[in-house]
Amino acid sequence: MIVRLFAGIFSTLAAQALLASVVSGGLLVALTYQGKALETASRDRERLDGxxxxxxxxxxxxxxxxxxxNELDARDSRLRGRVSLISPGGQWIAGPTATGPARAERAVELNGHVIALARIIGPPILTDSERRYLSTLYIGIAAVVLGLFVGLLVAGYFFARRWSRPQIELFRISREVVHGDHDVTFDENVPAETLATMRNLRRIASQFSRLETARRTWLVSIADELKRPTENMGEHFIQLCAVQPALPAALLGAIEEDTHRLIHMAEDLSAVALADLGRLPVRFHPVDPRALIHNAVYAHRKRAEGQGVRLETSTLPGYTILVKWDGNRIEQLFGALIDNSLRYTPRSGRIVLGLESSRDAWRLIIDDSAPGIDVMLAQRLFEPFYRSSDRTDESAASGLGLATARAIVEAHHGRIEASNSPIGGLRVTVVLPANPPTA
Known part of the structure; x- marks a missing residue:
């Protein structure tokens, strides 16, 4: 954009410089030609008088x-073949004939009577020296025009730099604000309107920085406060299962499901909040991705079977793989992805987990047969609390699962993408380096 802005201003000034140079050069050529024509006409009239x-x-x-x-043609090279004598009645006497208007005309009078009319016809004849003079003059005009154009071009370059500098500075400040750098500084030696806009941007950035800091602080505090009661609920549920007489199984199942949901919500909220602050703790150590996938399938198979959904694996390597990942976080990642798919996949549907090699990284793939998604909105699925209208859920999901997955992936210096699955639903692809940088 900066280059386009400068180029736009400079090209406009360059076009104006070219126009000014061409017009000036054209006027000089026209004036030179007109002056030479007047000089030639005056000279021809003097010779005609003689x-x-x-x-x-x-x-x-x-x-x-x-x-x-005939004598004139022999002695005067300038009028040779250009002078005619015509009687007062219009009859040709001598010289060339012509039907066009005469360039000059004089009456030949003898004893008070006009005996003939002398006319100059045809264009003037230039000598070699005159041609060389005109050529030198035109070359000089071309040099002056070229010098004028170069001078205007250089001036236009400096003017373009000066005029585009405030806009470039304004663009830099707005880009820094968009990228999260709210401590903006700028040169105040700019036009008053631009300076006022820069100051407004700085005030907006300062206010947004305070709001963003407060939001992140509140989010972390809420996550911490939510974790304590959810952990207590798990302990209370264990005690509740031991009550005699035993409570109905359906009631216990509902309490257990809600307790797990709250625990997962607290974990997800904590991960998203810490990742937002850039402080999501990860501890890298050698793990086997295949084992993590099998553990994830085992942990969620009972729930999947209860919903009539097949949870299976595909394209897993047949040998042991060692990578440096945070095993607990990757299990949390798989849990978030499987939980998201289980939430939308209908009965008799499928959820398939796969693992593929990708140079110095590994590609984790999870497909489901739930309704597909709009590809244009696929990446918005990873925003906190975003719910796709094509994958509506009535189970009051937190909307943090895929946001948690993205936070974990980014902490591993990887990337996560969403697209349409070949089995009809959503495909989530996670690419993680085998040895992420620890710094």
Whole structure:
């Protein structure tokens, strides 16, 4: 954008410089041509006056008029073939004939009577020296025009830099604000309107920074406060199962499901909040991704079977793999992804987990046969509390599962993507480096 802004201003000034140079050069050429034409016309009239005087003297001596034209052609190279003598009645006497208007005309009078009209016809004839003079003059004009254009071009470059600098500075500040750098500084030696806009941006950035800091602090505090009662609920549930007489199984099952949901919600909220602050703790140590996948399938198979959904694996390597990941976080990642798929996959549906090699990384793939998604909105699924209208859930999900997955993936210096699955639903692809950087 910065280059386009400068280029736009400079190209406009360059076009104006070219127009000014061409117009100036054209005017100089036109004036030079007009001056030379006036000079030539004046010279031709003087020579024609001399010719008429010669004709009058010869006519007094009784000479024929046509002889004077031949003598003129022999002695005057400038008027050669350009002078005609015509009778007062319009009849040709001597010289070339022409139907166009005369460039100059003089009457030949003898004893008070007009005996002929002398006319100059045809364009003027330039000598070699005159042609060289005009060529030198035109080359000089071209050099002046070129120098003027280069000078205007250099001036336009500096003007473009000066005019684009405030806009470039404004663009830099707005980009820093968008990228989260709210401590903006700028040069105040800019036009008043631009300076006022920069100051407004700085105030907006300062206010947004305070709100963002407060939001992150509240989110972490809420996550911490939520974890304590959810842990207590798990202990209370164990005690509740030992009560005699035993409570109905359906009631215990509902309490257990809600307790697990609250525990997972607290864990997800804590992970998202810490990742938002850049403080999500990860501890890298050698693990086998295949074992993590099998553990995830085993942990969620009972719930999947209860919903009539098949949870299976595909494209798993047949040998042991060692990578440096945080095993607990990766299990949390698988739990979030499987939980998201179970929430939307209908009965008789499928959820398939796969693992593929990708150079120095591994690609984890989870497909489900739930309703598909709009590809244009696929990446928004990883935003906290975002719910796709195509994958509506009536079970009051927290909306943090996929956001938690993204937080864990980013902590491992990987990437996560969503797309349509070949089995009809959502495909989530996670690419993690085998040895993420620890710093």
């Amino acid at each position: 010719f008429v005087a010669t004709v009058v003297e010869g006519a007094r001596a009784g000479r024929h008029l046509d002889a004077f034209v």
